[in-house]
Amino acid sequence: MKKSYNVGKQNPMFGKKRPEHSEKMKGEKNPFYGKKHSEENLKKISRFAGGCYDYWHSKARKYFFTGYCEICGKTNKDEIKENGKSLSMHNTLVPKDYTVMNINAWMCVCQSCHMIIERKIQYGD
Helix, strand or coil, X not given: CCCCCCCHHHCCCCXXXXXXXXXXXXXXXXXXCCCCCCHHHHHHHHHHHCHHHHHHHHHHHHHHCCCECCCCCXXXXXXXXXXXXXXXXXXXXXXXXXXXXXXXXXXXXXXXHHHHHHHHHHHCC
């Protein structure tokens, strides 16, 4: 069973710019302008970007792994046979928030579909 997600052109913000927001946040208007992160916050940021990423993905896999790609229907067994890897978990939230453990925030995808989704998000193809 395929699900519909607001990815690429389906996203209501696709192709839209927010110049008013950009202007509010430029240079000295940015509330963080001229400031630096504390050592403590830098550690928290780097920890989230690294080790926690795997933690949240494995947690999502535990709760939402379907055993088939939710886009093309490829089974986990076929994915392992073709690519030597299991199906992966894709976070559908924009911006990404890996801490949200909600079925609408995650989907099980094969490597091919995952690359297509990420390319659409990044380049709007």
